[in-house]
């Protein structure tokens with residue numbers, strides 16, 4: 708589902724600077740080098756969010772801070788989308804820096820847009836916390852929703868098939884070994 712569709716279907720109005728930032732992130736994701744961190748990953752998360760909102764009460768809808776949630780969904784993998792690991796070192800580098808790299812990438816563009824501090828800090832905190840390092844213990848509603856949506860995506864079949872194809876279509880033996888390592892250690896179950 709595209710962002711515009713989600714906004715219309717749920718009558719969500721985003722301030723102009725936040726709309727711009729969300730679409731800027733999707734634009735970055737459309738040039739992704741990594742097949743599992745592309746704009747389709749974001750669109751599927753928006754579809755899952757739509758399914759969740761459809762079953763949510765009016766009260767829950769009012770409690771969700773949509774600027775924070777949507778900015779987080781759109782920006783969380785922008786940094787990661789710029790790389791496709793080709794060896795173990797680059798794989799661990801992207802995994803270790805996933806949260807921090809993503810948070811600072813968002814911060815740079817949020818500052819350029821003069822985004823208000825409260826929204827900026829909330830999004831920064833959630834994105835920086837979605838990597839292997841968990842810095843903040845307290846979870847907000849937006850963080851919980853975001854984590855669940857992103858977790859669902861880890862086992863999306865289309866994503867896994869695309870990733871497998873990227874590893875298999877390459878003649879490099881080291882890339883094949885890396886693919887084997889990745890699937891054995893990071894996507895062991897339920898496949």
Ligand SMILES: [Fe+2]
Nearest residue numbers: 748783784857
């Ligand atoms: Fe993600």
